[in-house]
Amino acid sequence: KQTNGETASSTSLDIAVVGAGIVGVMTALGLLHAGHTVTVYERANDYFEVGAAMAFTGVARECMQRLDPSVLEALHRVGEVNRHPMNRYWDGFNPATKDVAQSEQSLLFQQSARELDYMGCLRSIFLQEMAKALPDGTVKFGKSLESYSEEAAGVELRFADGSIAQADAVVACDGIHSKARQLLLGEDNPASRPSFTHKVAYRALIPIADAVNALGEDKANNQCAHLGPDAHALSFPASYWGLLGAAGLFHEVANWTLSNIFIFLHDPKPWPDPHKMTLEVEKSEMVPALSQWAPGMRELVERMPEKVFKWAIFDMAENPANTFAHGRVALVGDAAHASSPFHGAGACMGVEDALVLVSVLETALSDTSGLSKAQAVTAAFQAYSSVRLERSQWLVSSSRDMGEIYQWRYSATGSDPMKIKAEIETRSRKIWDYDVDQMLAEAKQDCEKRLKL
Ligand code: FAD
Secondary structure: OOOOOOEHHHOOOEEEEEOOOHHHHHHHHHHHHOOOEEEEEEOOOOOOOOOOEEEEOHHHHHHHHHHOHHHHHHHHHHOEOOOOOEEEEEEOOOOOOOOHHHHHHHEEEEEEHHHHOOEEEEHHHHHHHHHOOOOOOOEEEOOOEEEEEEEOOEEEEEEOOOOEEEEOEEEEOOOOOOHHHHHHHOOOOHHHOOEEEEEEEEEEEEEHHHHHHHHOHHHHOOOEEEEEOOEEEEEEEEEEEEEEEOOEEEEEEEEEEEEEEEEEEEOOOOOOOOOOOEEEEEHHHHOHHHOOOOHHHHHHHHOOOOEEEEEEEEEOOOOOOOOOEEOOEEEOOHHHHOOOOOOOOHHHHHHHHHHHHHHHHHHHHOOOOOOEHHHHHHHHHHHHHHHHHHHHHHHHHHHHHHHHHHOOOOOOOOOOHHHHHHHHHHHHHHHHOOOHHHHHHHHHHHHHHHHHO
């Protein structure tokens, strides 16, 4: 053990968080709550999030509460639960009639929404709501991380504008195209870059009256998944909507007058540019893939604006990272394990990461055996990585399977609703029925073992 220099227990840490996305901001709040000094370095000139919806599991909300109650309070201020007691999965392909009574018979299966315990929100509003709890000056905008090096005194971060910063530790939350991941794993490591999942998403908002015409009152006014061959869709009424305009991101209260439509297609072709993952396209390009679908679904597409946003879904399933940490630098959230959205839990994994990270740092800093700060942080970050690797990477891989299951492309389930339901439930239980206390106990134990090495 190196006992010269500042010992771990002598002070709290000065931590640099890279990225002020959803996971970066909540991680920063958790670290501040634990007594650390935190500076967040964000590449963009302001908070940046899309005005799309996302949801958090009950487990993620429990982690938010423990991380810093202000995170959960922010979600409660802007979030909402599904208004229908069940989450319903419909056959989007059959029947070949638009008769609403018949189309109501196309229910494949349903699950209790209360049991699933998701709380949804508009991601841009949630980010801004959380950010209000950060002390002024915590976030430095316009700071794009280019490189870092570990020095005896700490980690030196270098940014694209030529500026330099120092920190005891770096927590990189810089998202799916993480620069920190490339630096930590090496540019040539295949895990440094995400891959195309061969799924694309089209997203649009339409007036709720149009959704009612296409789907009927019940389906249009509640969250629904519509399954079918090589495609699936989500539709749900919007209480808010957000837009990125010339003046920045703004929100409007929609009061359930709009319907959010996401259409996911299987796309066997390669994606042209991995750095440009969203495009504005003509909606006509998705029509051929849905030409045989049930009339209500086709009408939904007809009612979408001519120009829609298309998202390429990338993830790290093909090339998972073999570690989330090296030395005094840790990857958290999508930087560590970017996932496709089919479990609706990519960011939930980031919340769990943040809680483990804060807790292992607490364990390491309360160690009294005279370790240096660098040694303590290294041990904590290795414990974090070892506890989080398996679960978060399982999520990434299972989420890919879920995309195939929804699109009737998964051989074990095909288009059989009971098999699909059973498969979804088994996988989802792994996400929802999770023991946060046990996760933290394992992390503490792992960290203590490493501190004694
Ligand atoms: P990001 O949100 O990508 O934030 C990264 C931040 O880092 C950005 O602000 C960026 O500007 C900044 N940055 C990047 N590079 C640098 C740099 N070099 N220097 C400084 N700053 C930098 N998850 C759920 O849990 N529930 C859902 O319902 C859900 N739905 C989804 C739906 C879709 C369509 C998609 C695509 C994903 C969904 N997810 C969902 C996943 C979720 O969106 C991500 O897991 C989450 O946004 C990751 O947050 P993050 O903060 O790690 O990364």
